Amino acid sequence: MTSAKPAPYSHDEVHLIPTTSQAIIQQTWTNNREEWGKTLDLATYHAREVVLANQEFTNNSKLQVWVLVPKTFDPENPDLGLILSAVETFLRPGMVATKELGVRDVASLSVASVFTPAHYRGYGYGSLMMRLLWSRIEQMDSVEFTFLYSDVGPIFYARMGWDPKRSEEIVIPTDFSLPASGCTVTLDNVTDQSLGNLVALDAQQLRETMKVQIETTTDFTALAAVTPEPTCLQWLHVRSRFVAAHVLKLEQHEITSLGARDQASNSFVLWFHDLVKSQLFIVRWRVDPSANQAETVCALMSAAQAEAKKWSLTKVVIWNPEQSLGDILGLEIAYRDSAIPSLGLTVSSPTTSRIEWVMNEKYSW
Known part of the structure; x- marks a missing residue:
């Protein structure tokens, strides 16, 4: 849905960048707390996110934060009010099986915490960010599939390549x-x-x-399946x-x-x-x-x-x-109708409607 108001920035004026800046990452937490931390005060919410970001499941660059920002945005001296939208990706082990190649160990990427602040909604920034993210994932040679859990129905992410599966x-x-x-x-x-x-x-x-x-x-x-590993379960606990x-x-x-x-x-x-x-x-x-x-x-x-x-x-x-x-x-x-598993294949191979997500359970969430 496009707003009748002029967008603060046109889509040509923004881009998607990965960030390791603690100031930027903490601002994304402050932003998305209104959705996923409503019952927590800001300090407690930040404390939880710090703990979760420093587990074996998430360290060594396995957790990556991405932000959609104006091209004039300076990551070294950021104006934190200009984070238009943000998303996280988790690098995880997976398996893919085909008749030709059998079962292979591959890398997969889970997508989470997709969030656009209320004052930046209605300008298509969330959709743009996910299209740009899809392009970036396709450039990652080792990643063969990507997945997410949609709380906005089956259509939004399907338009960008994530095919809804059994829910x-x-x-x-x-x-x-x-x-x-x-x-x-x-x-x-x-x-x-x-x-x-x-x-x-x-x-x-x-x-x-x-x-x-x-x-x-x-x-x-x-x-396709997300390979069971103890670090994921430990992160949940x-x-x-x-x-x-x-x-x-x-x-x-x-x-x-x-x-x-x-x-x-x-x-x-x-x-x-x-x-x-x-x-x-x-x-x-x-x-x-x-x-x-x-x-x-x-x-x-x-x-x-x-x-x-x-x-x-x-x-x-x-x-x-x-x-x-x-x-x-x-x-x-x-x-x-919430947390709808959605799977995307990032290599030249069959369409995702012909791929079964094996072990499509809460584990992969």
Whole structure:
């Protein structure tokens, strides 16, 4: 939508630049706090962002901030009021599978924190920034796909190359009675210490799944997945722990349980505590085909419910589950109109509508 008012700067007068300037980055936080930090005071919001930006998942240039600014903008002596729009990208490992080349390890780029200050909206700056970012990503030889989660519907980002994918969820209230299964499944708690080995096994299983799927499918010309890595999950838990200690100021704030694993199979669940929105997110879910499906599902979900209750959360949420999970639980798989997963391929290859996003779960968010 174009404003009837004259734009402060024409599109020819602005450009997109990466920045490492702390003054500029902190101003982008101040700007976007009105969207993603409404419940936090400015100092606490900045403190959280500093902590998150200094994790292994984000350091060594894996997190990059980009700003759309006038071409006259001086990064060394910036006028911080001239940040027209901003966005962050995260460099992450991925896998791509095709019949011709099999499964390959590649780099991927996730896009987040797209934000235009209110007084600069209506001039097309957000759209321009994303088109320019797409062009910059295409120039990164090592990056083969990029993805984001849209809160503005499926069309806006699709126009620029990010194709919307499956966006469904099951919501399980913590007081929901799970089906009786005569459960004999014994679970181990997943902790910081055991997370690395479990995630390595998950990545290996994902590779094997993609290999079999690409060899047998005729529905898709390529598969893409974000490779599981412990640093991403640790980043999520640092976020939860910060909220528990410094936002909600809980007396007991140390989150120690990161998931649950079946002792007898490769089945497991990994979760993330969204304490502000009172929900436990399932970030990764795997039920071994060799396991008793109903018993294992109920055991893992019961563990998730117990963890949610421990933190007084009202529900457990899982994104893009298999239909079999809904059938076992007796719950509906519903369309989700926010955080719509959107995938873009940056190399000359099939269109994204012919690519399946494997492991399209909360993990990649």
